Amino acid sequence: MIYLDYQATTPLAPEVARAMHPWIEDKFANPHSPSRWGIEAEAAVEVARKQVERALGLKGGSLAFTGSATEAINWALKGTVEKTRGGRNRIVTVATEHAAVLDTCEWLAGQGLDLTILPVERDGSIDLELLARELDDRVLLVAVMQVNNEIGVTQPVSEIASMAHETGALMLCDAVQAFGKLEVCEGPDLVAISAHKIYGPKGIGALWMRKGAEPAPFVHGGGQERGLRSGTLSPALCVGFGAAAKLADERRTRDYDHVQKLWHAAIRALGPGWTINGGTAHRYHGNLNIRREGVDAARLLADLRDIAFSLGSACASGSGRPSHVLRALGLDYREARSSIRLGFGRYTTQKELMDACHRIAAHAHAQEKLDA
Numbered sequence: 001m002i003y004l005d006y007q008a009t010t011p012l013a014p015e016v017a018r019a020m021h022p023w024i025e026d027k028f029a030n031p032h033s034p035s036r037w038g039i040e041a042e043a044a045v046e047v048a049r050k051q052v053e054r055a056l057g058l059k060g061g062s063l064a065f066t067g068s069a070t071e072a073i074n075w076a077l078k079g080t081v082e083k084t085r086g087g088r089n090r091i092v093t094v095a096t097e098h099a100a101v102l103d104t105c106e107w108l109a110g111q112g113l114d115l116t117i118l119p120v121e122r123d124g125s126i127d128l129e130l131l132a133r134e135l136d137d138r139v140l141l142v143a144v145m146q147v148n149n150e151i152g153v154t155q156p157v158s159e160i161a162s163m164a165h166e167t168g169a170l171m172l173c174d175a176v177q178a179f180g181k182l183e184v185c186e187g188p189d190l191v192a193i194s195a196h197k198i199y200g201p202k203g204i205g206a207l208w209m210r211k212g213a214e215p216a217p218f219v220h221g222g223g224q225e226r227g228l229r230s231g232t233l234s235p236a237l238c239v240g241f242g243a244a245a246k247l248a249d250e251r252r253t254r255d256y257d258h259v260q261k262l263w264h265a266a267i268r269a270l271g272p273g274w275t276i277n278g279g280t281a282h283r284y285h286g287n288l289n290i291r292r293e294g295v296d297a298a299r300l301l302a303d304l305r306d307i308a309f310s311l312g313s314a315c316a317s318g319s320g321r322p323s324h325v326l327r328a329l330g331l332d333y334r335e336a337r338s339s340i341r342l343g344f345g346r347y348t349t350q351k352e353l354m355d356a357c358h359r360i361a362a363h364a365h366a367q368e369k370l371d372a
């Protein structure tokens with residue numbers, strides 16, 4: 001199998017698996033219990049927290065572990081609305097955000113929140129003048145992601161945070177696809193991240209919160225995570241997240257150079273006839289979302305079962321609906337359905353990527369001939 005779906009999830013790094021191992025096999029204590037073993041587990045969780053915070057590199061706040069980035073985003077949005085009940089009541093976000101943001105905002109709109117979803121340009125960028133016109137003293141929060149999971153396009157998050165702050169609004173950044181790969185932008189008050197996108201385990205994410213911007217608790221119970229997010233933490237998952245964050249931070253330049261070389265090589269190997277979805281000027285290079293006229297991407301995926309790639313986003317795949325991100329770029333139904341996403345990373349070799357691209361190109365060509 002050739003794995004080209006690194007935006008959906010990444011393999012567990014061997015170093016991370018080794019760090020987690022004792023906490024899965026022998027060290028089972030509850031990190032919130034006062035026994036010697038509990039204290040040891042708590043210490044391991046706190047080392048992991050510091051590792052993730054250091055890799056994130058943001059100042060003036062702290063981090064709470066969650067079960068996923070989806071939970072962190074739900075908490076950030078719902079908890080901020082809850083905290084400011086009776087005050088500002090408007091959220092501004094963007095049409096290309098992940099469903100974790102868009103669906104939560106839609107749910108809040110059903111509860112009476114005023115919601116504005118901004119369109120994007122054809123290259124996936126936000127028109128900052130349009131955003132400026134939407135910002136007024138009713139806006140509670142602006143939610144914009146740093147790297148898009150489907151098309152890899154980056155947004156000027158620090159600039160957007162400054163604009164939000166000027167009008168007294170907070171900013172949430174979904175940094176899930178940026179963390180561990182690019183420098184995470186300074187400025188936002190709330191930042192959501194996830195371990196399984198950085199060669200860590202599934203089932204753990206985190207919300208970084210600027211001091212004073214902590215949302216109201218969303219999960220109530222035993223008072224863990226300073227009373228902000230109850231529930232017994234898993235030392236194994238926290239240790240894995242910490243190890244993955246440390247490793248990603250140490251290898252960031254090397255990993256980036258690798259995916260950038262692969263990105264250019266993939267374009268060359270695919271040959272002519274393909275169009276890149278989303279702009280190329282501001283992007284993460286471990287993502288290549290492309291389309292080719294006349295190609296039925298779902299058929300391509302079915303024909304090439306031993307290559308793991310995706311149609312638009314993994315979340316949209318299987319739903320039969322074309323990706324909301326590609327539609328937001330202005331692609332029509334046919335163009336969206338002829339698009340595929342190749343995602344590569346630390347463990348992708350040039351040879352396997354070349355093999356995959358040659359086979360994808362050959363199948364696309366064969367489809368065109370068959371349909372002609």
Ligand code: PLP
Nearest residue numbers: 068069070098100149176194205
């Ligand atoms: N935000 C983005 C941009 C993502 O790519 C994902 C995962 O696909 C999420 C949020 C949700 O992360 P998690 O799987 O940790 O819930």
